[in-house]
Amino acid sequence: MASTESPVRRGIGDRLYEFTVQNRVWRSIFRSGYPNTPRNQMLAIATNVFLHLHPTRIHRTHVKITHTFCLGGLSFFLFLGLTVTGVLLMFYYVPSVERAYEDMLALETDVRFGLLMRNLHRWMAHGMVLTVLLHMMRVFYTGAYKPPREFNWVVGVVLLVLTLLLSFTGYLLPWDELAFWAITVGTDMVGSAPILGQPNRFVLIGGYDVGANALIRFYTLHVIGLPLLAAIFMAVHFWRIRRDGGLARPL
Amino acid sequence: MAVARGAQAGAEPVSRAVRARQVRRREEELLVWPDLVFVEFISAVLFTLTLTLLAIVINAPLQDRANPAHTPNPSKAPWYFLNLQELLLHMHPALAGVVVPTVALVALAAIPYFDTDTDRQGEWLSTPRAWPNLIVGSVVGVVGTALLIGWDSQRHVLAYERWVGSWPESLEWLRSARALQGEIAAWLPASLSSIPLGEKVLRTDLLGLPAVDLNVNLPAVLIEQMLPTGLMVGLPVLLSLVAWRSGLAYTRRDHMILQFSGFIAVFIALTVSGTALRGEGMEIFWPWEVRPAES
Ligand code: HEM
Numbered sequence: 337m338a339s340t341e342s343p344v345r346r347g348i349g350d351r352l353y354e355f356t357v358q359n360r361v362w363r364s365i366f367r368s369g370y371p372n373t374p375r376n377q378m379l380a381i382a383t384n385v386f387l388h389l390h391p392t393r394i395h396r397t398h399v400k401i402t403h404t405f406c407l408g409g410l411s412f413f414l415f416l417g418l419t420v421t422g423v424l425l426m427f428y429y430v431p432s433v434e435r436a437y438e439d440m441l442a443l444e445t446d447v448r449f450g451l452l453m454r455n456l457h458r459w460m461a462h463g464m465v466l467t468v469l470l471h472m473m474r475v476f477y478t479g480a481y482k483p484p485r486e487f488n489w490v491v492g493v494v495l496l497v498l499t500l501l502l503s504f505t506g507y508l509l510p511w512d513e514l515a516f517w518a519i520t521v522g523t524d525m526v527g528s529a530p531i532l533g534q535p536n537r538f539v540l541i542g543g544y545d546v547g548a549n550a551l552i553r554f555y556t557l558h559v560i561g562l563p564l565l566a567a568i569f570m571a572v573h574f575w576r577i578r579r580d581g582g583l584a585r586p587l
Numbered sequence: 588m589a590v591a592r593g594a595q596a597g598a599e600p601v602s603r604a605v606r607a608r609q610v611r612r613r614e615e616e617l618l619v620w621p622d623l624v625f626v627e628f629i630s631a632v633l634f635t636l637t638l639t640l641l642a643i644v645i646n647a648p649l650q651d652r653a654n655p656a657h658t659p660n661p662s663k664a665p666w667y668f669l670n671l672q673e674l675l676l677h678m679h680p681a682l683a684g685v686v687v688p689t690v691a692l693v694a695l696a697a698i699p700y701f702d703t704d705t706d707r708q709g710e711w712l713s714t715p716r717a718w719p720n721l722i723v724g725s726v727v728g729v730v731g732t733a734l735l736i737g738w739d740s741q742r743h744v745l746a747y748e749r750w751v752g753s754w755p756e757s758l759e760w761l762r763s764a765r766a767l768q769g770e771i772a773a774w775l776p777a778s779l780s781s782i783p784l785g786e787k788v789l790r791t792d793l794l795g796l797p798a799v800d801l802n803v804n805l806p807a808v809l810i811e812q813m814l815p816t817g818l819m820v821g822l823p824v825l826l827s828l829v830a831w832r833s834g835l836a837y838t839r840r841d842h843m844i845l846q847f848s849g850f851i852a853v854f855i856a857l858t859v860s861g862t863a864l865r866g867e868g869m870e871i872f873w874p875w876e877v878r879p880a881e882s
Binding site: 371374377378380381387390391392393394395396397398399401402403406409410413414417437440441444451452454455456457458459460462463465473476477478479480481482483485486489490493497500503504507510511512513514515516517518520521522524525526528529530533545546547581583584585586587 | 608609611613615616617618619620621622623624626627630631634635638639641642643645646647648649650651652653654655657658659662663664665666667668671672675679680681683684685686692695696698699700702703704705706707708709710711712713714717721840844847851
């Protein structure tokens with residue numbers, strides 16, 4: 337509002353702009369004016385539920401790319417991208433021993449952009465494991481886990497485990513040789529624990545061998561159980577960053 | 588309720604962190620819009636583009652349909668678990684597959700509760716001696732892991748036989764962990780290789796529970812459990828001791844950087860070994876000799 341007062345002559349662009357933003361529909365959606373004044377810039381963050389994950393102001397050292405290398409943000413970005421591509425893949429994939437592999441083949445050949453979606457999902461999943469590990473290292477080497485951020489580091493470790501489990505459960509779904517044997521080797525490790533190993537392995541894969549039960553269990557965990565948990569822990573993670581006074585900086 | 592309890596015990600109702608929040612100086616702050624939102628937007632765009640390009644150029648693997656009757660050689664877990672699978676080759680499966688990862692995760696989560704000194708927090712490696720500790724920790728981690736893996740895969744024996752002659756009989760126990768186990772078994776009374784704990788001591792069947800089939804093989808316990816545990820606990824402790832005596836690591840943060848860097852280095856070394864160096868039969872090869880499993 338404040339500074340949209342036109343200077344000398346108003347061109348077609350200015351009039352188009354005013355026509356777009358100065359009407360009741362636009363105003364009902366975006367309540368603050370164009371973010372070109374400090375006040376409107378802060379309102380743009382504070383009145384938007386998504387942007388509101390941020391504070392409105394931030395210490396200047398934290399804007400430098402080399403401080404965080406955007407790694408936490410990229411992990412979150414990859415999580416969102418995996419959700420989008422994952423939902424698209426779910427349209428075509430049926431988690432049964434008879435159909436899973438055929439669906440993968442069909443996805444790659446018969447579905448428009450199916451191969452691209454599958455590739456994206458796969459590389460984003462590997463990428464997320466990497467960015468989360470790197471993010472952990474950046475937090476460590478900047479000493480950003482110290483009080484009062486101890487608990488957020490613990491939340492982070494939980495997120496790391498959830499990320500690995502998400503990737504691992506997804507690994508079985510194509511039901512090819514790679515998937516089957518990787519999960520067999522992986523769950524055999526669980527089974528080797530003293531006393532509780534075998535019962536745990538049995539619960540995890542729903543039997544003594546990786547089969548139809550394991551597929552449906554991994555699928556359910558992969559598409560709803562673990563993403564839900566991860567989203568909850570991410571909400572806590574982000575909330576705590578704000579509560580702990582933003583990112584760590586020297587006292 | 589919470590307030591009442593706090594007041595009664597004289598305890599602090601809220602933690603120190605909540606009462607004394609760090610002061611913020613307006614003049615040192617920037618507006619999130621545009622300064623941060625812009626950076627985030629650009630990196631999101633760059634990442635989307637890079638990933639899309641990657642997904643166009645490289646296809647996700649899809650092998651033949653799963654066939655439980657046919658085990659590929661080698662069969663490997665996903666890459667981020669290959670560090671554990673590498674460990675599995677050198678020690679008892681319960682140790683490598685369950686105990687080590689559990690202990691590692693708990694230790695990782697416990698870091699901030701041991702290293703609480705907030706001096707120089709929020710800056711890259713800015714405490715004194717941070718870099719030397721990082722470098723020493725990483726180098727020791729990589730070299731130590733390589734040496735141990737090399738020893739257990741008899742690389743030194745191969746080198747010796749290639750350049751000198753056949754490996755001396757008297758040094759048989761230095762061949763590998765397995766060879767050492769064989770030597771110990773030959774040296775100890777045979778009865779110690781099979782101690783029937785289940786039958787004699789843990790008589791669960793007397794309690795109406797299923798009988799425990801526990802047969803302790805002392806040489807196996809020594810080599811598969813005691814030796815690796817001793818190394819995995821002892822070597823980091825030794826590293827910290829040496830670093831402390833030599834003045835390299837002084838504060839807790841120093842030791843944390845030393846140990847964490849060592850841990851990351853070992854993690855990477857194990858992952859690389861499990862991924863790139865292990866071929867058929869999980870034997871060790873040069874990376875260019877490793878062929879993917881044939882199916
Ligand atoms: C799915 C996984 C994760 C996501 C999406 C995530 C996201 C984020 C984001 C967006 C930030 C803001 C600063 C930045 O980008 O670096 C952050 C900060 C932080 N993260 Fe994570 N994170 C994840 C995993 C972890 C892990 C594995 C750890 C540690 C073990 C961790 C510990 C922390 C801590 C302590 C901070 C505060 C850093 C500071 O004050 O400078 N996070 N996280």
